[in-house]
Amino acid sequence: MIIDLRSDTVTKPTKGMLQAMMDAKVGDDVFSEDPTVNELEDRLANMFGKPKALFFPSGSMANQTAIKLHTNPGEQVICDKYAHIYNYEAGGASFNSGVSCKLIDGHRGMFTANQVEEAINPDAFYYSQSSLVEIENTTNKGGGACWDFKEILKIKEICDAHHLGFHLDGARLWNALVAKNETTMQYGEVFDTISVCLSKGLGCPVGSVLIGDTDIMKHAIRVRKIFGGNMRQIGYLAAAGLYALDNHIDRLEEDHLKAKEIEQLLSNLTYIKTVEPVETNIVIFELNSDVNEKTFIQKLKDNNILIIGMGSNKLRMVTHLDYTDSMHDYLLSILRSLKF
Ligand SMILES: *Cc1c(COP(=O)(O)O)cnc(C)c1O
Numbered sequence: 001m002i003i004d005l006r007s008d009t010v011t012k013p014t015k016g017m018l019q020a021m022m023d024a025k026v027g028d029d030v031f032s033e034d035p036t037v038n039e040l041e042d043r044l045a046n047m048f049g050k051p052k053a054l055f056f057p058s059g060s061m062a063n064q065t066a067i068k069l070h071t072n073p074g075e076q077v078i079c080d081k082y083a084h085i086y087n088y089e090a091g092g093a094s095f096n097s098g099v100s101c102k103l104i105d106g107h108r109g110m111f112t113a114n115q116v117e118e119a120i121n122p123d124a125f126y127y128s129q130s131s132l133v134e135i136e137n138t139t140n141k142g143g144g145a146c147w148d149f150k151e152i153l154k155i156k157e158i159c160d161a162h163h164l165g166f167h168l169d170g171a172r173l174w175n176a177l178v179a180k181n182e183t184t185m186q187y188g189e190v191f192d193t194i195s196v197c198l199s200k201g202l203g204c205p206v207g208s209v210l211i212g213d214t215d216i217m218k219h220a221i222r223v224r225k226i227f228g229g230n231m232r233q234i235g236y237l238a239a240a241g242l243y244a245l246d247n248h249i250d251r252l253e254e255d256h257l258k259a260k261e262i263e264q265l266l267s268n269l270t271y272i273k274t275v276e277p278v279e280t281n282i283v284i285f286e287l288n289s290d291v292n293e294k295t296f297i298q299k300l301k302d303n304n305i306l307i308i309g310m311g312s313n314k315l316r317m318v319t320h321l322d323y324t325d326s327m328h329d330y331l332l333s334i335l336r337s338l339k340f
Contacts, residue, residue, distance in 0.1 A: 008320035020243040026235030036235030048188030052217040062195035070165035073098030082109035082141035109142025113154035144282030202244035
């Protein structure tokens with residue numbers, strides 16, 4: 001048995017999800033004739049109170065499409081220095097849209113409305129034109145931290161005052177909604193576009209969806225085609241998404257509880273220096289300076305436990321659907337027993 005805590009993307013479809021996939025009615029989505037894809041898109045659009053939603057093969061493609069829809073070449077996207085669109089999408093913002101990122105030095109991947117205001121370029125011709133503000137909830141590199149919704153509303157005011165688009169990378173928005181008791185409708189009201197992942201906490205094998213207003217989404221399908229993301233009988237994948245929306249949102253609470261218990265144990269262990277406050281399913285921690293990171297990861301691996309390093313001495317564990325109660329007990333006992 002391998003206990004894989006490297007990411008919440010390592011899950012395999014449950015029996016119920018596989019059955020839903022097997023039973024899916026499908027058609028050619030390029031002709032908009034896949035009934036299950038259409039159902040998933042309608043359902044997500046309705047959940048967020050938006051007119052339009054579009055299925056994507058990855059969260060990166062959904063985010064990259066959003067950036068393309070909101071910007072022209074030479075313009076600038078305002079985001080945090082930890083942002084996934086800046087760090088983990090292979091430079092796509094510059095490659096696909098010809099834009100640069102103005103990075104905000106935030107806290108755990110989050111920033112304030114004042115910082116956004118300061119990051120907006122003046123109107124002089126020699127500046128790059130600021131055109132989009134992008135935030136992430138929960139923050140990935142920020143350790144699964146959740147935004148204060150009041151700050152999001154303040155940023156929205158700044159966006160409106162300066163005619164900036166507002167995009168949410170909601171790869172793990174489901175975790176934030178459960179942790180903070182917030183609703184999809186709240187988010188739909190504030191953002192122009194929202195990407196959500198079905199393949200993280202929700203446990204689907206593939207899939208992200210971009211949700212947005214009619215005007216901005218008008219060309220989304222063309223951009224998806226340009227990026228090579230048009231697909232055919234993907235109702236099999238959309239069926240997994242529909243199943244996850246019905247069955248895998250509320251249970252995120254369990255992942256959060258386990259992550260919290262890992263945090264509590266780690267913060268009492270002598271070989272751990274610090275643990276970042278756990279709010280959802282991501283635990284980021286730092287070892288004492290005399291404990292070698294590679295040795296620690298290898299010792300866990302020898303006990304069939306996989307975790308990853310995040311750079312600058314930080315290590316990460318992510319809880320998920322396939323991380324069971326017995327795996328959890330086992331992990332805690334191994335962590336307790338390690339000596340350095
Ligand atoms: C995982 C993730 C994405 C999308 O990643 P893909 O692997 O392209 O699906 C986007 N943003 C954040 C914050 C993520 O964690």
